[in-house]
Amino acid sequence: MAEERDLLVVGGGKMGAALVDGLLSSGWARPDQVTVTEIAAGRRADLNAPAGLAGRYPGLRLLDGRLPAAHNAILAVKPGDAQGVCRRLGEAGVGRLLSIAAGVPLRDLESWCPGGCAVVRAMPNMAALVRTSATAVSAGVSAGPPDIEWATGIMRSVGTVVEVPERLLDAVTGLSGSGPAYVFLVAEAMIEAGVLSGLPRPVASELVIHTLLGSARLLSETGESAEALRAAVTSPAGTTAAGLRQLEAHGARSALIEAITAAVQRSRELGSSVRELGSSATGPSPAG
Numbered sequence: 001m002a003e004e005r006d007l008l009v010v011g012g013g014k015m016g017a018a019l020v021d022g023l024l025s026s027g028w029a030r031p032d033q034v035t036v037t038e039i040a041a042g043r044r045a046d047l048n049a050p051a052g053l054a055g056r057y058p059g060l061r062l063l064d065g066r067l068p069a070a071h072n073a074i075l076a077v078k079p080g081d082a083q084g085v086c087r088r089l090g091e092a093g094v095g096r097l098l099s100i101a102a103g104v105p106l107r108d109l110e111s112w113c114p115g116g117c118a119v120v121r122a123m124p125n126m127a128a129l130v131r132t133s134a135t136a137v138s139a140g141v142s143a144g145p146p147d148i149e150w151a152t153g154i155m156r157s158v159g160t161v162v163e164v165p166e167r168l169l170d171a172v173t174g175l176s177g178s179g180p181a182y183v184f185l186v187a188e189a190m191i192e193a194g195v196l197s198g199l200p201r202p203v204a205s206e207l208v209i210h211t212l213l214g215s216a217r218l219l220s221e222t223g224e225s226a227e228a229l230r231a232a233v234t235s236p237a238g239t240t241a242a243g244l245r246q247l248e249a250h251g252a253r254s255a256l257i258e259a260i261t262a263a264v265q266r267s268r269e270l271g272s273s274v275r276e277l278g279s280s281a282t283g284p285s286p287a288g
């Protein structure tokens, strides 16, 4: 009987490594329960370095792309490599899979995986690297409540998790998958404005970073809506009101809505091309 926390991670790239880091540092699993298999020699060398995963967590097993016997696995390779890996999971005896490969649908994963394999798809975002991802998960037909709890527990080690039907994952991709990029663009513009107004760049940068962090914490911790918090900081005829008027006049709200709906649409298109091209798929993946 396989141990619940024994885990094979296929792909030790940015996301695979971030997940393993989250799982081990939170105590979800012990290093000797986790095997990472990574095909790229250069990347394996990084993972083996003193500051890499294997260096920081003695006992963690690092393989060169081989698939050892395992019941639980995470698929953390690029979408174009997903089919090839899934088709080999039967040999390893995998019975439960969490896939983070963007745009690869459950139907395809289930058809490539061994019969009856419980599959859960997750859409994390880049903030998994600092354990603050906003992640959505969707369960396949063979995944029951214990499988969903298992997958959710894994993703919770790198942030917050919601469960949605798979048809909503393109919306998740455009909103929270691509979301960090929109916030970075806002940060860039705010820093430039600070510099234009006379602040040294490092000062403007520090003030903007902490303004974003503080605003996110207010949204997360006070339970107030974004609208109520914005009203609370906007005094009549004040500075914030003058600034907000310009944002509205330049269509900032509408631009964000258009940006996110365009990203959702692009995720749908890329999802179709991943399906059509299968293992030969190259180019951008959803949320990339």
Ligand SMILES: NC(=O)c1ccc[n+]([C@@H]2O[C@H](COP(=O)([O-])OP(=O)(O)OC[C@H]3O[C@@H](n4cnc5c(N)ncnc54)[C@H](OP(=O)(O)O)[C@@H]3O)[C@@H](O)[C@H]2O)c1
Pocket: 010, 011, 012, 013, 014, 015, 016, 037, 038, 039, 040, 043, 064, 065, 076, 077, 078, 079, 081, 085, 100, 101, 102, 103, 123, 124, 125, 126, 177, 285, 286, 287
């Ligand atoms: N990065 C994000 O913000 C983000 C957000 C949401 C979802 N995702 C999804 O997460 C997945 C991983 O993304 P990533 O950014 O971590 O990509 P990545 O850094 O390219 O990592 C994937 C790693 O897996 C290796 N690999 C390929 N085939 C393999 C095989 N058969 N066995 C073992 N290892 C293999 C790759 O080697 P090669 O380089 O030699 O191919 C690469 O080192 C992608 O499917 C992506 O869509 C990423």
